[in-house]
Amino acid sequence: MSQIPNSIEARDKAFQMHPLVNLREHEKIGSLVIDRGEGVYVFDTEGKRYFEGLAGLWSVAVGFGEKRLAAVAKAQMEKLAYYHLFSYKTHGPSVELAEKLINIAPVPMSKVHFTSSGSEANDLVVKLCWYRSNALGKPEKKKVIGRTKGYHGVTIASGSITGLARNHASFDLPLDRMRHTHCPDFDTMAEPGESEVAFSKRMASELEKLILEEGPETIAAFFGEPVMGSGGVYVPPETYWQEIQAVLKKYDILLVADEVITGFGRTGNWFGTETFGMQPDVMVISKQMASSYMPIAAVLMSENFYAPIADESDRIGVFGHGFTASGHPVATAVALENIKIIEERDLVGNCRTLAPRFLGHLDALSRHPRVKLKRGIGMIGALELHPDGEPGMAGTAMAAAALEEGVIGRAVGDAFCLCPPLIITAEEVDQMFAAVGRALDRLA
Template identity: 85%
Template structure:
């Protein structure tokens, strides 16, 4: 390794394994090195400025370089840099954040448990569903239903609920207890003349058919994002969540709302559940909770979900689960301050105010010859490109062209996805979409 050049790019290629890349290709192409951030922008080590059109990874609500979060982190580091919540121990920041989240929840919730990532959180919910079924004397009620193109993380259980082939291939996933129902992509999957409401009813009928085929007494839970973001930004059609909840209630199946991306203002409400009338048994949260300034996630659970778990732990004498960093004092302190900023600066109001312009730009660009359609809600959207060559080729070309124009975004297949920080201004939206338009023109 002594012949490796000293540049950070070369050392990165030599020593670090990156997610979501062709690893052999990466050994040649290397990485874009981001050096600093400010507001809605990040800068590479050469000083070039980029509009962060995906808010990092769907997550930096308050923008980059927020000094209040840095100051809180420093103060907590100096006071209590680490402690755990094992064996009847606790500390102030984790208690205060848990209390705040219970107060914010869109439906009555009983307890919060913190993790370090959304993947961990979803994985834990699966464990708890199984634990709860055993506690209730239902040892066969263990299957979990996700959706095609749904995304819930990459750990073994969460990756199995995820409905994307790239997260399954050669990992021996999904686990055999996991099933998948259809993606509610009205734009591509609707029958000729089928209304959104009729399409939603058909999606619910498909779910019910799957439940009956598997056996209702074997299905524990259904996992769903209010808006399917990482799979390509699929906004639920009219009555979709009402129809899905009707079926789940009929067969006593738990509803887990994955709010990792939609939570804390992304759709214009504090939670996507409020936007779509979802009443979950469990909510999974992360990303915008701390604007990803610290790695933190969590689950909120109803009393009906929690009580059998508590009873089972009493029978066994211990709840045999825990993470070293669960409720980390610095992470929980930063998250609490981040939520204060979201409320004090009315970033939900800003999302609602900026959303019409954001959506109008998506609609306008959908008329470009390269664009097939658009999808969006709040400050979350996608342009679906006409395919060219292999699946995903058009999306990858668009993401590369946008990068040349100074916009960092995400291609998911042939969907070009945007999710800017919630602090964005009208002028910044115009600037971002002007660059996206130039990127489309680059494609020819």
């Protein structure tokens, strides 16, 4: 191997394979190296400050550089850096966090199982659905329905439920047990003169048609984000979840609420499930649970979901699943402290208070000549841009312009997405959107 320059940028290109990039392009242009974070900002190795408008990856609720989380991680690492939950073992932090999650869950839940990521958690839920169907003597009830533009992860099962072509192409996905129904994109899919209520009824009718075509007895579960995040921030129209849930109940199909992005305050309530009146059998949470300071996710399940699984494990003699890091003591301790910070500083209330300001800025920018429409709720939103040249590339151009103006957002096709840390202030909301406006002007 030829001599590699000593810079972190050069070594990154030489040795690291990155997610969600054109790998050959990365070998040419490399990466922006983020060196440190403070509050709602991150800084590169040249000292340039960026407003982290996506909270990392939709996740850093309490902002960067929170010393309380660092202190808890240090203390737990010194006391018990690692232990597992296999073979009838446990430890304090995992028990305390599980109890806390059951207590704050918006609907009655019975048990919590920890993983290290949302992808792992959703993958596990699929396994549990299959296991449960077998336990109930319904071995044919194994299909799972997701939605186009939905995102549930990148493992084989969760990536199959995900409804994005970029996560399927050349991976031989989706699995043949997975099906997809429509994304509830009212802005572009509504028929002339169709109300949100009528549109939602049509979406539910399309779901029912799919269920009947497949056979209700073959379908185990429906996975849905309360607000579709990584696919481009699609907010469900009026009565959507009520209509969808009625169909699922009619055919005895489980509802899995993927709260990985919406959980812990993003929509102005603790959970998106509350915001939209959902009654899920299972909830999957991650990201803002620990503000991504540690890799952790959790599956919350109702007693109705859990009981057949427990009975089956008793029949077999063991529940044959587990991850080395499930309920990791440092991760669970950090998550518990992170939730305490969200409560003490009323960051959910801060989201509710600032949401009109955040959404008002989105609305104002939607009148910019480069913007086609806007979407948002709470403090998560997207600007859909008019294509300029090849469709699906306007968001990338906008993200590059925003980076020049000191704002990090997320490009999804022709959309530019924002989801700032929940500690954001009114002044910082104004400053962030002023910079986004300047970025739009760069594109004009």
